[in-house]
Amino acid sequence: MAAAAAxxxxxxxxxxxxVTVLRRGYGVHDLRHDLTAxxxxxxxxxxxxxxxxxxxxxxxxxxxxxxxVAGFIISALGGSRVxxxxxxxxxxxxxxxxxxxxxxxxxxxxxxxxxxxLIAAGALRIGTLMKYMPQPVITGxxxxxxxxxxLSQVKDLLGLHMGAVPADFLARLGAYWQHLGSFxxxxxAVALGSLMLIVxxxxxxxxxxxxxxAVGVTTVGCALAGFGVETxxxxxxxxxxxxxxxxxxxxxxxxxxxxxxxxxxIAFLAGVESLLSAVVADGMIGGRHRSNCELIAQGAxxxxxxxxxxxxxxxxxxxxxxxxxSGARSPVAGMAHALFLLIFMLLLAPWMSxxxxxxxxxxxxxxxxxxxxxxxxxxxxxxxxxxxxxLLLTFALTVAFDLTVAIxxxxxxxxxxxxxxxxxxxAIGSDVTLLEEDTDxxxxxxxxxxxxxxxxxxxxxxxxxxxxxAVANRLDDVLNQFPKPPRVFILRMRLVPLIDASGVAALRxxxxxxxxxxxxxxxxxLAPQPRAILAQMGVRPDGAQLEFADDFAAAVARAAxx
Numbered sequence: 001m002a003a004a005a006a007x008x009x010x011x012x013x014x015x016x017x018x019v020t021v022l023r024r025g026y027g028v029h030d031l032r033h034d035l036t037a038x039x040x041x042x043x044x045x046x047x048x049x050x051x052x053x054x055x056x057x058x059x060x061x062x063x064x065x066x067x068x069v070a071g072f073i074i075s076a077l078g079g080s081r082v083x084x085x086x087x088x089x090x091x092x093x094x095x096x097x098x099x100x101x102x103x104x105x106x107x108x109x110x111x112x113x114x115x116x117x118l119i120a121a122g123a124l125r126i127g128t129l130m131k132y133m134p135q136p137v138i139t140g141x142x143x144x145x146x147x148x149x150x151l152s153q154v155k156d157l158l159g160l161h162m163g164a165v166p167a168d169f170l171a172r173l174g175a176y177w178q179h180l181g182s183f184x185x186x187x188x189a190v191a192l193g194s195l196m197l198i199v200x201x202x203x204x205x206x207x208x209x210x211x212x213x214a215v216g217v218t219t220v221g222c223a224l225a226g227f228g229v230e231t232x233x234x235x236x237x238x239x240x241x242x243x244x245x246x247x248x249x250x251x252x253x254x255x256x257x258x259x260x261x262x263x264x265x266i267a268f269l270a271g272v273e274s275l276l277s278a279v280v281a282d283g284m285i286g287g288r289h290r291s292n293c294e295l296i297a298q299g300a301x302x303x304x305x306x307x308x309x310x311x312x313x314x315x316x317x318x319x320x321x322x323x324x325x326s327g328a329r330s331p332v333a334g335m336a337h338a339l340f341l342l343i344f345m346l347l348l349a350p351w352m353s354x355x356x357x358x359x360x361x362x363x364x365x366x367x368x369x370x371x372x373x374x375x376x377x378x379x380x381x382x383x384x385x386x387x388x389x390x391l392l393l394t395f396a397l398t399v400a401f402d403l404t405v406a407i408x409x410x411x412x413x414x415x416x417x418x419x420x421x422x423x424x425x426x427a428i429g430s431d432v433t434l435l436e437e438d439t440d441x442x443x444x445x446x447x448x449x450x451x452x453x454x455x456x457x458x459x460x461x462x463x464x465x466x467x468x469x470a471v472a473n474r475l476d477d478v479l480n481q482f483p484k485p486p487r488v489f490i491l492r493m494r495l496v497p498l499i500d501a502s503g504v505a506a507l508r509x510x511x512x513x514x515x516x517x518x519x520x521x522x523x524x525x526l527a528p529q530p531r532a533i534l535a536q537m538g539v540r541p542d543g544a545q546l547e548f549a550d551d552f553a554a555a556v557a558r559a560a561x562x
């Protein structure tokens with residue numbers, strides 16, 4: 001596969017998946033599946049787009065326009081077959097801060113610059129490098145964003161009578177405390193009712209669009225009961241029932257230098273989140289995305305969204321997963337999702353003004369809870385001390401200060417931590433980042449090919465060097481090299497002097513994928529540090545799907561017995 005990829009023309013890396021799908025043949029049956037999936041995702045995305053826009057400090061219509069314009073372009077030009085794009089929760093703190101400091105014109109400039117950065121990153125084939133993110137940094141800023149989103153919704157959850165919510169963490173808490181006595185009982189009741197309905201539907205009817213149902217029920221209930229709660233219409237006015245139009249707004253070019261850090265943060269988040277979403281989608285459909293093509297599509301979508309008066313956009317993991325579960329076959333589903341959102345906007349605009357802001361705040365509370373990844377956070381807290389420090393520092397900086405600072409400090413600290421770990425390794429081979437086919441021969445048969453000596457249905461690979469955050473994702477490509485998953489997979493770890501939390505996370509994902517394929521895994525020759533970290537983080541032999549062997553010969557003997 002690697003040889004084939006190396007011999008392919010470079011421009012193949014930038015061909016949208018839509019073109020690939022249409023070339024292979026696309027029929028009425030596929031279209032029907034894609035339209036069904038697109039409609040399902042549009043129903044989920046409708047309340048989310050408005051809620052995320054409000055949380056970002058702007059109007060609901062901008063969220064809808066972003067989901068329509070950017071969502072269509074990401075699917076039409078992207079490198080993933082089932083990716084769904086639009087505004088996401090990751091951008092909320094960044095967008096809120098930019099609008100407060102520089103106004104909406106500053107956000108337009110930020111989004112334009114971020115789009116150009118993403119296009120350049122894709123053209124320079126940096127997509128692969130953007131995958132090499134330490135897991136503690138990702139989980140730290142993701143959990144921090146979740147806390148920030150929750151704090152931004154306290155005003156609407158409690159119906160507080162106060163002005164604009166400050167962006168600064170301490171100032172925000174102080175403002176809430178100062179106005180806590182102005183809470184609205186009706187708003188609290190609406191928020192709690194929406195939360196309970198969403199949770200109940202997720203448990204009892206998980207296939208139903210819980211967000212939309214909760215927002216619809218509370219909207220009708222408030223209108224009939226005459227609750228005195230703030231609505232979209234009372235704060236933002238009516239939503240215009242018109243097509244998104246492209247216009248060049250006022251752009252404060254003189255502040256470009258000040259906005260570069262925020263632009264980089266938006267581009268970074270868009271790139272990382274879209275590629276993570278594409279990787280998860282690949283696992284769900286058994287496909288393979290084109291990362292650099294995806295980055296170019298994300299860049300084009302952000303440029304278009306900015307010119308249409310929207311917000312930053314990227315691939316949305318939850319909506320992408322919904323798209324896959326709804327039977328999507330191609331990027332047509334994502335394009336259909338955008339068109340359905342446009343139809344909803346044109347037909348339902350008069351009624352959207354009655355939606356209570358407390359109900360949308362409840363939607364974002366659920367989004368924040370899902371985004372917090374508490375299980376992943378707890379798991380990383382059982383890792384090495386250095387990884388725990390990176391996780392907690394990134395989380396604290398994201399909540400208390402700024403996401404840009406959090407990412408910069410987290411990456412720098414992770415790099416220093418890695419260098420410290422590398423300095424403790426006695427001997428490192430020259431191929432420290434290489435995951436290659438194990439070509440060692442059996443003892444007593446020095447000239448024989450290892451593959452010829454392996455029992456039928458058994459494959460063996462060797463990891464050379466530390467299994468850390470920059471090489472952990474190489475494990476994802478191992479099983480893709482076989483047309484049929486092996487019966488037993490031997491992963492030789494004798495030359496792995498150390499493993500970090502990202503390496504353990506990649507190994508767990510690899511083991512889970514092998515389990516789904518019915519492949520038994522044997523790890524051979526584990527050194528003391530990897531063996532201790534695996535045990536510390538809960539990766540232990542179970543005698544069935546995972547086994548440890550002292551050396552390669554013992555691993556082959558065990559594989560032959562099954």
